[in-house]
Amino acid sequence: MFEGHAVNRSAAERRVATLAGRRTAKKLHQAAWLVNAIRLVDLTTLAGDDTAERVRRLCAKARRPLADRIVTGLGIEGMGLTVGAVCVYPTMVPHAVEALEGSGIPVASVATGFPAGLTPLDLRLAEIRWAVSQGAQEIDIVITREHVFRQDWQALHDEIRAMREACGAAHMKAILATGDLRTLENVYAASMVAMQAGADFIKTSTGKEDVNATLPVSLVMVRALRDYGAATGYRIGFKPAGGMKQAKEALSWQILMKEELGRPWLEPDLFRFGASSMLGDIERQLEHHITGRYAASHRHAAS
């Protein structure tokens, strides 16, 4: 089906190498880009020792992602800034739903035997239905990597299609676990199949592979998304996830999206960061921004 699509790895690496230094992300606009990044975060906890209390704390952070002094310093009090969603394991969904009530922040649940997906299909589908019944509005599914290794695109399509049906009204993000997929050609083909099978988003990683979100792999997925959009007219979302901890990564990915797909992919309905610990660095950088501006205005006043 897609075996013929060649991907030039070194061209992809060259394309993304300079993203962080782009003019658009230079100092003047950095704070705005970082605030926007917060709107795009799927604030995540996916640990074996997760508890209701940890999820409640995460949800409190999701509702008020920045300290009041930073919000005031940036002059964005009226913005009602929140993260894009909270992402948890299925049994944590009821706790997150309760803690986020009235906030408008959706709860995303991983499902389908996350992270490996090596559970019988009917159980994986039942897991989706259960999470949806508990209030999850978004479901992050994992694929059977072996279907990709065998280039059995029909099996991959059928599996994802069944998951799409089990999601019902919930949005479905298809995690490809790109770090496991061996080649960029496989990443492109799996992206295409996931979109054809009805994925609302394609997502790079579970956060549990050896290699998680990278810019070259993201470029390949984003180009697949663009090709799919050109062929069908459908807009599909993109979620890099796993291993992103720094504010400057939030800038690089947003620039990639803007340059490759345009402004609509800087909105939470078409782009999310899956990250458990990037928000802290974004908050730190915004605090530096305010402190720096304050110091500069005092220097100016004194001169």
Ligand SMILES: O=C[C@H](O)COP(=O)(O)O
């Ligand atoms: O989907 C989100 C990822 O699991 C988060 O991974 P992380 O903990 O490396 O940020």
